[in-house]
Amino acid sequence: xxxxxxxxxxxxxxxxxxxxxxxxxxxxxxxxxxxxxxxxxxxxxxxxxxxxxxxxxxxxxxxxxxxxxxxxxxxxxxxxxxxxxxxxxxxxxxxxxxxxxxxxxxxxxxxxxxxxxxxxxxxxxxxxxxxxxxxxxxxxxxxxxxxxxxxxxxxxxxxxxxxxxxxxxxxxxxxxxxxxxxxxxxxxxxxxxxxxxxxxxxxxxxxxxxxxxxxxxxxxxxxxxxxxxxxxxxxxxxxxxxxxxxxxxxxxxxxxxxxxxxxxxxxxxxxxxxxxxxxxxxxxxxxxxxxxxxxxxxxxxxxxxxxxxxxxxxxxxxxxxxxxxxxxxxxxxxxxxxxxxxxxxxxxxxxxxxxxxxxxxxxxxxxxxxxxxxxxxxxxxxxxxxxxxxxxxxxxxxxxxxxxxxxxxxxxxxxxxxxxxxxxxxxx
Amino acid sequence: xxxxxxxxxxxxxxxxxxxxxxxxxxxxxxxxxxxxxxxxxxxxxxxxxxxxxxxxxxxxxxxxxxxxxxxxxxxxxxxxxxxxxxxxxxxxxxxxxxxxxxxxxxxxxxxxxxxxxxxxxxxxxxxxxxxxxxxxxxxxxxxxxxxxxxxxxxxxxxxxxxxxxxxxxxxxxxxxxxxxxxxxxxxxxxxxxxxxxxxxxxxxxxxxxxxxxxxxxxxxxxxxxxxxxxxxxxxxxxxxxxxxxxxxxxxxxxxxxxxxxxxxxxxxxxxxxxxxxxxxxxxxxxxxxxxxxxxxxxxxxxxxxxxxxxxxxxxxxxxxxxxxxxxxxxxxxxxxxxxxxxxxxxxxxxxxxxxxxxxxxxxxxxxxxxxxxxxxxxxxxxxxxxxxxxxxxxxxxxxxxxxxxxxxxxxxxxxxxxxxxxxxxxxx
Numbered sequence: 001x002x003x004x005x006x007x008x009x010x011x012x013x014x015x016x017x018x019x020x021x022x023x024x025x026x027x028x029x030x031x032x033x034x035x036x037x038x039x040x041x042x043x044x045x046x047x048x049x050x051x052x053x054x055x056x057x058x059x060x061x062x063x064x065x066x067x068x069x070x071x072x073x074x075x076x077x078x079x080x081x082x083x084x085x086x087x088x089x090x091x092x093x094x095x096x097x098x099x100x101x102x103x104x105x106x107x108x109x110x111x112x113x114x115x116x117x118x119x120x121x122x123x124x125x126x127x128x129x130x131x132x133x134x135x136x137x138x139x140x141x142x143x144x145x146x147x148x149x150x151x152x153x154x155x156x157x158x159x160x161x162x163x164x165x166x167x168x169x170x171x172x173x174x175x176x177x178x179x180x181x182x183x184x185x186x187x188x189x190x191x192x193x194x195x196x197x198x199x200x201x202x203x204x205x206x207x208x209x210x211x212x213x214x215x216x217x218x219x220x221x222x223x224x225x226x227x228x229x230x231x232x233x234x235x236x237x238x239x240x241x242x243x244x245x246x247x248x249x250x251x252x253x254x255x256x257x258x259x260x261x262x263x264x265x266x267x268x269x270x271x272x273x274x275x276x277x278x279x280x281x282x283x284x285x286x287x288x289x290x291x292x293x294x295x296x297x298x299x300x301x302x303x304x305x306x307x308x309x310x311x312x313x314x315x316x317x318x319x320x321x322x323x324x325x326x327x328x329x330x331x332x333x334x335x336x337x338x339x340x341x342x343x344x345x346x347x348x349x350x351x352x353x354x355x356x357x358x359x360x361x362x363x364x365x366x367x368x369x370x371x372x373x374x375x376x377x378x379x380x381x382x383x384x385x386x387x388x389x390x391x392x393x394x395x396x397x398x399x400x401x402x403x404x405x406x407x408x409x410x411x412x413x414x415x416x417x418x419x420x421x422x423x424x425x426x427x428x
Numbered sequence: 429x430x431x432x433x434x435x436x437x438x439x440x441x442x443x444x445x446x447x448x449x450x451x452x453x454x455x456x457x458x459x460x461x462x463x464x465x466x467x468x469x470x471x472x473x474x475x476x477x478x479x480x481x482x483x484x485x486x487x488x489x490x491x492x493x494x495x496x497x498x499x500x501x502x503x504x505x506x507x508x509x510x511x512x513x514x515x516x517x518x519x520x521x522x523x524x525x526x527x528x529x530x531x532x533x534x535x536x537x538x539x540x541x542x543x544x545x546x547x548x549x550x551x552x553x554x555x556x557x558x559x560x561x562x563x564x565x566x567x568x569x570x571x572x573x574x575x576x577x578x579x580x581x582x583x584x585x586x587x588x589x590x591x592x593x594x595x596x597x598x599x600x601x602x603x604x605x606x607x608x609x610x611x612x613x614x615x616x617x618x619x620x621x622x623x624x625x626x627x628x629x630x631x632x633x634x635x636x637x638x639x640x641x642x643x644x645x646x647x648x649x650x651x652x653x654x655x656x657x658x659x660x661x662x663x664x665x666x667x668x669x670x671x672x673x674x675x676x677x678x679x680x681x682x683x684x685x686x687x688x689x690x691x692x693x694x695x696x697x698x699x700x701x702x703x704x705x706x707x708x709x710x711x712x713x714x715x716x717x718x719x720x721x722x723x724x725x726x727x728x729x730x731x732x733x734x735x736x737x738x739x740x741x742x743x744x745x746x747x748x749x750x751x752x753x754x755x756x757x758x759x760x761x762x763x764x765x766x767x768x769x770x771x772x773x774x775x776x777x778x779x780x781x782x783x784x785x786x787x788x789x790x791x792x793x794x795x796x797x798x799x800x801x802x803x804x805x806x807x808x809x810x811x812x813x814x815x816x817x818x819x820x821x822x823x824x825x826x827x828x829x830x831x832x833x834x835x836x837x838x839x840x841x842x843x844x845x846x847x848x849x850x851x852x853x854x855x856x
Binding site: 026032131142147278296299316318324331 | 570645749757
């Protein structure tokens with residue numbers, strides 16, 4: 001193991017450049033820690049001439065990432081291009097077919113094609129590592145796959161999209177509407193080119209699906225994530241939640257139930273004194289629960305040049321040190337296809353709706369909840385307008401199925417105007 | 429790698445039994461994850477006949493842990509006896525001499541003899557792993573050594589002794605004196621047989637010294653830790669700190685300075701809105717800072733059967749999976765002897781003292797601070813008694829050396845009665 005580990009980097013955006021910076025700055029430190037040198041041999045990106053602020057003159061250049069992936073003189077193919085089809089996928093497949101280990105920051109690629117890629121890599125005796133794809137600089141894949149390897153994992157949850165947490169925090173701090181903060185965040189460049197990836201919860205759901213696979217030994221199943229973005233959260237909801245001692249977070253939760261694997265990414269109320277409740281701004285937080293360890297909480301930057309490059313280099317250093325571990329913590333071909341359990345785990349819910357202001361309106365709503373088997377913990381009516389009154393209800397524990405039944409019934413009462421808002425209260 | 433990994437466990441207290449439980453309960457899961465079976469072959473403890481609530485009949489018994497360590501049929505020697513001299517040390521040395529990998533939860537042993545043990549193990553091509561020795565169930569050694577391997581670490585800090593954090597939290601919540609809560613905690617069995625290991629900060633300092641070694645590539649140097657326990661923290665200090673937006677924590681801090689390695693374990697004021705400030709009760713929290721990742725925070729149970737056994741099994745699973753990594757993240761013989769820098773990093777301080785109630789007293793104290801080059805941020809005099817007045821001062825940034833000079837000068841002013849309290853305000 002005294003030969004250098006030779007890297008090829010496909011993608012020279014923020015993260016790719018961050019990797020180059022670390023390898024150049026810390027060459028001696030990396031060699032000391034790994035017991036062998038870590039060298040960049042070749043790079044690939046769209047524009048060869050763009051000034052990226054780092055010296056690339058010592059590396060071979062490839063216009064095509066697939067050609068880079070096939071080079072005989074690289075051991076590890078680092079994929080930091082992004083996109084779950086096209087060049088990123090082609091290049092990762094080419095790298096595996098050509099006997100390379102792959103390190104990727106590409107959550108979409110892995111959440112959608114991870115099973116096939118891992119099977120191919122493992123059949124060839126090679127690794128795929130993806131620490132950077134989940135929660136940026138937080139070594140959560142490592143914590144879950146290695147640190148907690150003696151545990152049966154019982155639940156994984158967290159705030160996995162910093163932009164959404166920024167928006168929700170900023171709404172509360174400044175008393176602004178969702179729309180106002182969305183525009184502000186977009187103008188500041190905090191959101192993806194397609195903002196729905198962030199605010200729709202898709203990006204976070206990719207990460208949750210990857211963590212669920214590792215946690216429960218199941219094939220990654222992004223399509224089974226119950227997905228709800230933050231677009232329907234109003235500043236009123238945030239204030240009402242605060243009044244009751246809660247914060248609203250876009251929370252991902254994965255847990256194995258008697259009915260199958262439940263994966264949810266949706267706005268939730270969490271106690272404002274909990275670590276998740278206290279998480280402000282663009283930071284990520286993952287909560288891991290296992291039968292031996294009980295609960296650990298990991299907090300850190302979910303994105304950015306340095307943190308993401310740090311995660312990539314953690315994977316690279318593992319490979320340099322000779323760690324050979326299955327992509328999802330156990331051989332890909334032993335991962336079970338999990339039955340998707342929707343709405344298996346019950347919880348209390350926060351409900352907000354507009355009632356037509358006439359006698360008996362509240363009773364009709366209460367009746368609809370009762371018919372669905374849902375009991376009411378507390379109820380509040382406030383801020384009368386001329387014709388409607390906002391009503392807030394906190395239910396006792398119920399299933400989402402029963403709740404959806406009640407919400408459907410609300411419409412037929414003729415006293416609820418518009419769509420009621422229902423936000424789960426998660427026990428963290 | 430399809431042969432089973434064979435374990436010998438020395439010590440069948442809480443943690444040893446926790447390991448047995450995991451190996452028995454999760455045999456299939458461990459084999460699936462590691463790609464090979466993980467088996468207990470032999471155990472050792474003081475009493476063979478004691479009922480520990482687990483079935484040990486399938487394992488060979490050794491009265492002497494050294495004999496266990498030498499057995500030809502074990503691959504990994506798990507040391508969960510405790511004590512930094514005597515049987516634990518002898519057995520660890522015997523295991524290394526007999527070609528075993530060692531997994532230990534013994535912070536004292538490693539903080540004092542870790543360098544010698546690691547050199548011996550590495551010379552023989554074997555591993556020592558000690559995740560369980562630092563912060564219980566939190567995989568912080570792994571995060572630092574592996575996850576952040578691409579970073580130059582700039583600072584490591586944290587709350588590393590749950591008992592101390594419990595005492596400080598309980599004092600504030602119940603408005604009780606240190607002595608009252610100490611007695612309560614002792615009666616509840618929360619403290620070590622020698623409570624000074626907890627409240628004197630020794631146990632936490634062992635952990636800090638181990639983390640500092642990994643973080644900065646230096647030989648573990650427990651003796652260089654500036655050590656101050658929580659015994660002088662009063663409920664008044666806690667209330668005053670709270671008034672100013674701070675919590676008092678027994679905080680360990682290690683950082684490399686221009687003058688050498690500074691390691692401190694002492695009560696500190698931290699902002700009550702920071703993750704460290706929000707940490708209540710017996711939980712541990714470690715903050716890791718690196719040049720690429722910026723900051724990650726890990727929180728979890730610092731002790732207990734399940735969490736400690738979880739950490740031990742994380743190490744065991746790494747070995748089962750074939751990870752070969754140096755004890756301190758780089759070869760032990762390459763670890764530098766760090767120069768111990770005391771008081772290199774300046775900070776603001778909180779000072780509390782009793783002044784004799786006569787004209788000019790406050791001016792004399794202010795003069796002594798000025799003479800030492802220390803400027804005052806704020807000052808408060810409160811709660812007059814007949815003859816003395818408690819005075820609280822927050823300084824601007826100063827070195828501990830300058831502060832100690834001022835504190836010594838206070839005595840010669842003739843207006844300060846008793847010993848002034850000085851608590852550092854740490855920027856977290």
